[in-house]
Amino acid sequence: MADVHSNLPALQAVTGDARDLGGFDAIWLLGDVVGYGPQPNECIEFLSDYPLICVAGNHDAGVLGHVRLDRFNHDAAEACLWTRQCLAPSSTRFLSELPLRHGVEDFVLVHGSPRDPLWEYVTASPQARMLAPWCERRHALAGHTHRPLAAYMTTPPASHHPEVEVCGSVKLDERLLINPGSVGQPRDGDPRAAYGLLDTTAGFVSFHRVTYDVAAVSDSMRRAGLPIALARRLHVGY
Ligand code: ZN
Secondary structure, eight states, X not given: OBOOTTOHHHHHHHXXXXXXXXXXXXXXXXXXXXXXXXXXXXXXXXHTTSOEEEOOOHXXXXXXXXXXXXXXXXXXXXXXXXXXXXXXXXXXXXXXXXXXXXXXXXXXXXXXXXXXXXXXXXXXXXXXXXOGGGOSSSEEEOOSSSSOEEEESSOOOTTSOSSOOOSSEEEXXXXXXXXXXXXXXXXXXXXXXXXXEXXXXXXXXXXXXXXXXXXXXXXXXXXXXXXXXXXXXXXXXX
């Protein structure tokens, strides 16, 4: 999963859904645990109940003051400052220990891309096709765009369709960059929380969407004094 963005109900919804679909061994989280949403400490606490591999996102770094806030748009910077002042010491410690990249089995986990783990948005296949030299393992798992994507990192064989369709289940052949979409702030026009189930033994990833109480999160953002546009966009999934 990626881009939880302090949205606890969405995080609870995707873990509940994954449990209903047969369970999981661990959560692999591709950065941006916090920023935008109203419950940063609660999300970090919730994750502590699970075996977890997590890398840092640009918002995690922004909240800690490790990157300059003028690299963010106005509302995102406001949310970083709001998050910074309400972060518990244990949450600050959790975020400061996150690596920029982590290799496990056949996968490199990053937030943005294997070339620029914090900032690069991989939005389409042609861009992914240039990234293989930066990826030290077979596949890359990334977030950051808040849109699900499965794309070849090398030129696929002629027998393969040049684009991998992101629906249902995708076979992990060739070298792929996989983005499961965003848990806490989807931007593909579908407000439901997004995540993927990765079966490393069978070599498949499946993409999933789950409904959660968007109105409750949006109300709690307004009450917390977070920028109103951030609350509104959750309703439309953008
Ligand atoms: Zn994000």
